[in-house]
Amino acid sequence: MSAAGAPDPNPGLPVQRVALLGAESSGKSTLAEALAAHYKTVWVPEYLREFVDTHARVPFESDQYPIARTQLAREDALAGQARRFLFCDTTPLMTALYSRQYWGRVDPQLARLDSRHDYAWTFVTAPDSPWEPDGLQRESEEVRQEVHRMLVETLVARGIPYVLLEGDLPYRVRQVEALLGQP
Template sequence: MTEPVLRIAVLGAESSGKSTLAEALAARYRTLWVPEYLREFVDTHARVPFESDQYPIACTQRAREDAAASRATRFLFCDTTPLMTALYSRQYWGRVDPQLARLDSRHDYAWTLVTAPDSPWEPDGLQRESEEVRQNVHRMLVQTLEARGIAYVLLEGGLERRLRQVEAVLEAGVQAGS
């Protein structure tokens, strides 16, 4: 019998290194990562999402995660989750669709990693707004995780430092039976 794949949420505000980290972790552990669907959505539609797009975006993200879980080995690194989609809904529309809120409440990850917004902010076409929004979303994320009692690891510094931080967390967690 094979061990179940442990899903790891990689969360953070825009331009905080989530995708780079998730891809590097997947390479290091010889497994899969699930890229952020929002990036594909923006590229495909040549626009940022409307409020009505948020729930379908989160559903697609989760469906891709579910599909990848059956092919991953040991870990599955998830570059964002419905929780981030819900936070951006709060940021831009001041509310979260009830369907999205239900999906967001299913935060069932073995570990939650949060990328600190400690690198220079870089614009990226339609998807990134400003350093101010990045810092606000980071605060909202940390407050939400703490309010829900979701344990998380804040990752700071460059990629190599973040990789070492994650390795330590995963090694300790696997040894403890997470």
């Protein structure tokens, strides 16, 4: 049985972790939640959002590694509840990218976590929806576009295959379904 209570159509097969990456205000969280519902599985929310809410501030450079480590720990904890796919709203790759954006460097421990980008699929959400401010977490449309550019360049440089998801939420879900198959 799956965590959702339905028989698992692929018993014994390992859960595939799916990375959802993208700049701020590009729809990662909304997409992760929608895909988890569509595939009747669980998703890993972005820990950074919780960190900012809990601490009422943006992270310091010294917070970056613990944030990425917590994100991965939550992935590991939820993997046992997942059915077929585990949708991960961000990965240490994004944490490292933001470290480069804001501090011009990446902590060596964070770099080691970032280098383990071990996901069955990597999807990048295009910054093609209107930018919306979100308290402390979002900076500007200009930063969003710059981070998107840096992300795509990083994936290409590292040889990480990815699929760019564009359009509204239903269209993005259909794009993913075309690759991952029916629920």
